[in-house]
């Protein structure tokens with residue numbers, strides 16, 4: 604199985620600033636956890652981070668053609684603004700899990716809408732880096748159950 608993990612703007616700054624909200628572990632630490640999770644579950648993983656909406660849309664479209672079977676996405680601030688990312692996820696029709704490090708339901712009003720989430724089979728929030736592991740394992744289980 605092949606999973607794509609997508610990260611939106613500023614997540615490359617993890618562990619450098621805003622540690623009280625997003626923790627002190629770095630983006631490199633997150634990449635290690637994702638790779639470790641892929642190894643444990645014997646799957647292939649690709650990770651892509653972009654600070655640009657169009658870059659994320661392009662990568663979602665590419666997933667349709669490159670054999671990706673599931674997407675874990677933290678669109679970061681684009682969660683709350685991007686109909687383009689929502690349309691791209693709907694367009695490729697791959698199972699997608701939305702992940703947020705923080706519990707957005709307990710934050711500002713402007714974070715209460717998630718466009719990307721409307722195209723996702725599951726949303727995980729407030730579990731830090733472990734949310735990515737849970738999201739990947741949810742997709743693996745779903746894939747393994749396919750055809751049962």
Ligand code: CA2
Pocket residue numbers: 612613614616617618619620621625677678679680681682702703704705706707714
């Ligand atoms: O909780 C999450 O994972 C978010 O997707 C993070 C986004 C935020 O806009 C969403 O509402 C919730 C922000 C990511 C910014 O990450 C930074 C990390 C370090 C320093 C600055 C920003």
